[in-house]
Amino acid sequence: MYVSYKWLQDYVDLTGISPEELAEKITRTGIEVEDVEKKGEKLKKIVVGHVLTCEDHPNSDHLHLCQVDIGEEEPVQIVCGAPNVAAGQKVIVAKAGARIAGNVKIKKGKIRGEVSHGMICSLQELGFDGKVVPKEYADGIFVLPEDAEVGADALSLLNLDDAVLELSITANRADCMSMLGVAYETAAIFGKEVKLPEATVSETNEQARDYISVRVESEDSPIYTAKVIKNVKIGPSPLWLQNKLMAAGIRPHNNVVDITNYVLLEYGQPLHAFDYDRFGSKEVLVRKAYEGEKMVTLDGTERTLRQEDLVITNGKEPVALAGVMGGLDSEVKDDTTTILLESAYFNGTSIRRTSRYHGLRSEASSRFERGIDPTRVRQASERAAALIAELAGGEVLEGTVAHEELRVEPVTVKVDRTKINRFLGTDLSIKEVEDMIQKLQFEYTLDNETFVVHIPSRRWDISIPEDMYEEIARIYGYDKIPTTLPVGAQTLGHLTPYQQKRRVVREVLEGAGLLQATTYSLTSKEKFGQFALQPAEPVQLSMPMSEEHAILRDTLIPHLLDSISYNRARKNSDVGLYEIGKVFYGKGAHVQPEEVEHLAVALTGLYVNHPWQGEKVPVDFYTVKGILEALFERLQLAGIRYEKAEIDGMHPGQTAKIYVNDEVVGFLGKVHPTREKEYDVKNVFVFELDLEKLINMKSPFLSYTTIPKFPGITRDIALVVDQTQTAGELKDIIVSAGGKLLKEVNVFDVYVGDKVPENKKSVAFTLKYSDPERTLTDDEVNQVHENVVAALQSAGAELRM
Known part of the structure; x- marks a missing residue:
């Protein structure tokens, strides 16, 4: 979730609080801020220019010579290679000596023999990601509104003097997938009030129900609302709206689509705008798809649907994958005049399965998957309708056509001061606990030392006392919770x-x-x-x-x-x-x-x-x-x-x-x-x-012997045996017959060939005899060795001479 610091100030007073301090405080309370980006921090000498004339470069087939008013005494000449540059435009100009993205310095110089006093810039050259730049300006310079003041600071005009906080939102904090959610969090941290946006709609005498009806055949859509807005004029969004969308990582399209995205970011409530005249009927039917049914989504891809997919239809055919992406046939285009505005509550599990199966991940699906506030379904719809009327000249028809079967049960959690302190290891007073609940802007009643807290629907993640303990700990400050060592006997860790x-x-x-x-x-x-x-x-x-x-x-x-x-x-x-x-x-x-x-x-x-x-x-x-x-x-x-x-x-x-x-x-x-x-x-x-x-297995007890002081005597013996007899069997016989004087037995040769009979083999051993107390005589060794030979011969072995 990308949060614009300047946009956040629309809802919370951040006077005296820097973006870095805000990021540090939010991280401490449990929502990690991965980055604070200031795109315009290293940019300078970027102003608004007015292209007075634009002529072809005499020595190039793609460059242009532009005379540009940048608010100085005389216009300056700038060589520009953008295909969309033209006389009369208000543009972004990097003057000579300016710094643009990548710390590139713009110098006065000659291009193909013509002097250029600066550079007319695209948004990418100012550090914007190409995927958020409006499509019409993706391969050229960005054209500013006609009312832009020549010579004014273009960084301020493009909100590049803003800071954008990148929040890593965990699954349990879906409330912070919206600007209002982050505003409530910020207000709780700093003890501020939240200023909610106004959504006053002036409706016409025509009734929306005369234009559309809503029918829902699936439990996965307990709330579905539709508003109708006529006489809409499709065009570019005002620059302030485009700036906010681009800061949040969303590409601007047109005023109506941009408003639905703006409200999605503001309220966390996904919306969708259909072209009413292309919708195909006067009925919205929400149902499960038929197996093998097909539709083309906004990305131009034909999708084969399953029975598990929830779809929005015109009564006959799908026009949108519910909560994921709209259909191409009913998208808002430049000639659209009437809008059918959808705002709904869909089952998160259903949306997740559809999104995963079709490989479609959208801003809308990510919010439905995590969970949205059902009380904001109508609020967001009214807010969007008001903005469409204001920015697109639309006329909002009276009433909202709705299907509503979801009953939002109030959630109440009881927490006791003693249990809070026992759980957190603190000694908080009644006044301190009361102050933190007020900062969270939760309604409550106090009975002796027990707080009965009424949880707002925007915080569906809180349902048991332990959840409230966590909230109190976050606002109190994890760093303030005293540390204690475990009580009891300590043992050293070891390997078994x-x-x-x-x-x-x-x-x-x-x-x-x-x-x-x-x-x-x-x-x-x-x-x-x-x-x-x-x-x-x-x-x-x-x-x-x-x-x-x-x-x-x-x-x-x-x-x-x-x-x-x-x-x-x-x-x-x-x-x-x-x-x-x-x-x-x-x-x-x-x-x-x-x-x-x-x-x-x-x-x-x-x-x-x-x-x-x-x-x-x-x-x-x-x-x-x-x-x-x-x-x-x-x-x-x-x-x-x-x-x-x-x-x-x-x-x-x-x-x-x-x-x-x-x-x-x-x-x-x-x-x-x-x-x-x-x-x-x-x-x-x-x-x-x-x-x-x-x-x-148990190992034998270790025993130690002294290093022999007296020399040993070795004897070699070669035996002819059956090929089936193993050297191990022969060695066991030798060890058994050799007694205590025999210390080592080792095989040193095995031979099969023409020197031994067929089906026989020769196995040769080295035997070592010794006594740790004395030097053995040849007679003693010969006697033991003869016993060994006799034992081998009894086992069928023959001496090989």
Whole structure:
């Protein structure tokens, strides 16, 4: 909402109050003032000029030589390129040495060999936004009224010595979507009176009801009024009216349309003027549109209507989208002589739906959506009719044809001084509370210490005592309310153990070079069930955004694959992502699904890429397993083992389930090539963990050992086993047989080829033996090592020589 400081002075005495002070006070009381703009602040030497002669420039096909009277002893010559400049016009002149918009300085100079002593200006060159400049002057200079005084200050004439406050109006303060609403707010802040505009109409003897009737068939229009005004002369609005509209961000059109916009800004009540002769009948019928019905709105667009749309019709066809925009066929034009003036109260929800569906946002719809004062419907109509009679020479027919079914119930709120002080933490006296209610210009009665406040219809946002407490706090001043500290024992904030471990997880993964991803919690029917850790019933949305986001996800991996595909399509082939998020397991209809926090990782491309050293290491199974082992080590988990598994969507030969203390916590491996093709990715390795289960597992007690003082002895052993036997199984046998002297067991080679029998493989281990108290002898190590070999041979392994 743009508020002209000078226009506001028509309703409230602002003597001694600067625009900046006004803005600061309004902001303090709860309505944010985003900006205070003074368009003419840096402009100077801008005057009214009179074009005496206008001739073609001898050295140009589009420039003109103008002799212009600017109120000095002699006329000055100005070279002008505007297509609409002509002799006899009153124009805006920037004299030599003037400053115009953009801090541009106008200098005396030669243009195509002819001297120019200044510049004839358009409104845009003075800082006006092009969208508010009248269409006839959009591509040329602005022509001032004939009575403009030559040599006078043009900035004052164009209201450029004004300040415009930009207010950010919240939904609950629709009353301030009008100049009168802002006037009441200003008056309450500074303890002033509001001067209401006069709306005295001299009516003719002819009856409006003889020209028009009103019939309403929808509950969405409880009030609809129509006035008829004859013998109207369409023309430009007076400059003062155009100035006020442009300051509010509205383009002037003609006197009648400008008056309806002026009253809309003044009262907050939208109006619409129809050309009576083009209206098409003597009946106004307000109804819901027929499905598929069409009409052309004022913007020249043909609209296909729905049954939900409220329309104004001439009894047969729509002539306006109620509360949103009028129709093109009945618009006021230069030859219009009779006006049908509409003023109505429409249901805000209905208007919002129509505005949103058709993509039409207007000054009228924005006010109906937020809510208007029903008592101003007739007031605004009378005010507009009076102005049309005054500025357009119209003759207002007697009476108003109306349909009125809305009963405005009075709203009364009781507030007690003690409760006010308890609520605000203040110690206000009866006199102080009384003074603030009077500033708000609310009527009231006082019973002991209880105020019975009668809320005016313009403040429909107030209905309960707490609303009045807020009003009193605003006017009293939020900055005056004493501050207090909470009473009671204070505790220091801290992270829970779960949150601390989750941070550790992030540190490990980001330390491994992965980037965090955040994906949708919703997935499609096709992706549901893929890569799932456990089977579950789908949890479907009743009104999904799309088929791609119709079901709550049961795994994180599919959307990580989508992210990798997105990166790959943009030539980013080396990607490592992780996500910590909730998955959902359905428990049947009408049962709350189980929410579990999971961790998933997806990697592809090169994990190490050092071009200078020529080192390139692609991601593989062991890259992902290494990240997992680093994570388990930081979480201090023991009893980790991996077991070959077959999981839907995963490569059968490169996938393993992850166990912690014999409990499955997740899986890792390579995505199946068929699934990779579906997602348009290549060579992707993933793992997913039940993070809640993992974090909530108890870690073993920490134990410490001294650094060994005595050297250890290593033995290498190569075993030939079935290809189905895993290295993990062999390692368990070695650890069990090795006893307390065996400290480390590591795989260093796996071989399959012509040196081993078919369906066999060779697995080689390094074993390290040591004792912290002494140096071991070869005999001691050999004895333990023989026990290890024997245990392996009992399990079917053969020594490879």
